[in-house]
Every structure is written in C-alpha cells, then in structure tokens.
Amino acid sequence: MNQVKQGLLRVMDLEVISAVWRDGHISLRDKNEKVIQQTGTILLATGFKSSMPGKDWLTPVIQSHGLRCAECGYPIVSQSLHWGPGLYVTGALAELEMGPISMNISGARQAAERIVNSYRINKIIMFKKGEYINGEKIQGGKSTKTVGNGRKICRNP
Incomplete structure (x- = not known):
C-alpha cells in the first residue's frame, strides 16, 4: 500500500451505478447520476448487493408461514436445504448452509444433490x-x- 501513501493509488469503497468514458477519462456516477470520481484508469471494480434476493415478495411469505431466518434475513435451513413443509432453497437463499459456492453452477449441482438425496432417504x-x-x-x-x-x-x- 506504499502507492496509497504516495498518492499514486486511491482505494475507494462506494456504490457506482454507471461509468461514462469521455475525452480519455472515466466518470463514475452514483444513483443520482452525480459524478463521484473521475479518473483515467480503474484497476478493479467489484462488489455485490448484500441484501436477500426476492426480499419484497419473500418477506410476506416468511411471515405468513413462520419460516425461520437469521438476523440478516437469510433462511435458516437444514443440511438438505429444507426450509419449511415442502420448501427447499437453492442459490443465494442457501448461502448460510452451503457458503459462497451456492450461487454458481457447481453450487446449483450440489444443492440439487442435497435435495434429491434428502427426498430419497426420507420418502x-x-x-x-x-x-x-x-x-x-x-x-x-x-x-x-x-x-x-x-x-x-x-x-x-
């Protein structure tokens, strides 16, 4: 981080909604289209939303069916990804049980195996x-x- 101390590199933690390239510069803009940074080079831009997917429609379902959730709002599920009667989760909703792999194709395959194996054993x-x-x-x-x-x-x- 010597480059940060020398002022050659700036590390920022902000939400960029859009980027516009004009006259050899990149303008990073926020949700109000306000320029929050103008630069010639972006080394790395990455991130994710830390909110539960489908929260708007899922919250009423959680409440009406008494489904268990962690403080962060994500489902508390069994090892087989069972959340409630006849209800299993995959993808981001399975992240607390499966970890970050839950959101990629390998995680989808593992989730399917867990669900099918649970069903086979218990049915x-x-x-x-x-x-x-x-x-x-x-x-x-x-x-x-x-x-x-x-x-x-x-x-x-």
Whole structure:
C-alpha cells in the first residue's frame, strides 16, 4: 500500500451505478447520476448487493408461514436445504448452509444433490398386502420401500 501513501493509488469503497468514458477519462456516477470520481484508469471494480434476493415478495411469505431466518434475513435451513413443509432453497437463499459456492453452477449441482438425496432417504411409501413392487407381490401385512436409494424392500412381519 506504499502507492496509497504516495498518492499514486486511491482505494475507494462506494456504490457506482454507471461509468461514462469521455475525452480519455472515466466518470463514475452514483444513483443520482452525480459524478463521484473521475479518473483515467480503474484497476478493479467489484462488489455485490448484500441484501436477500426476492426480499419484497419473500418477506410476506416468511411471515405468513413462520419460516425461520437469521438476523440478516437469510433462511435458516437444514443440511438438505429444507426450509419449511415442502420448501427447499437453492442459490443465494442457501448461502448460510452451503457458503459462497451456492450461487454458481457447481453450487446449483450440489444443492440439487442435497435435495434429491434428502427426498430419497426420507420418502417412504406404504404398500398393502397384495400390491406389487417391481413385479414382486407383497405377502402379509404392510410393507415399506424406501424410494430411489437402491435399498431392498423392507417388509413388516
């Protein structure tokens, strides 16, 4: 940061809405189109909004269904990304559980795996005597089968 001390580099933390190139200079503007900085070079410009996506429509849903949220407003979800009855989250809404990866394609793939695996493990279908499962007739009493995880049919005695 020696260049900062020498006045050769200026580090700024501000919200830029637009940039205009004119006469060899870049004018950075705020939301009111006021020029907040004019320069010849920008080395790095990056950032993100730190607010929950979909907040306007999601807030009433959170309140009406009593969904749990952290102080920052983001959902408190299970490891399988389950937020409420029949409700799972992905993307930015899964960030507290998954971390920053939740917002890219790899995170989407991992979120899908978590949700599908949770559903497969927890979904149990009850079968009655005389029904067929994979061509096999159920004998006596009720039987259960865990769907999609490759486990064999479990029959109650």
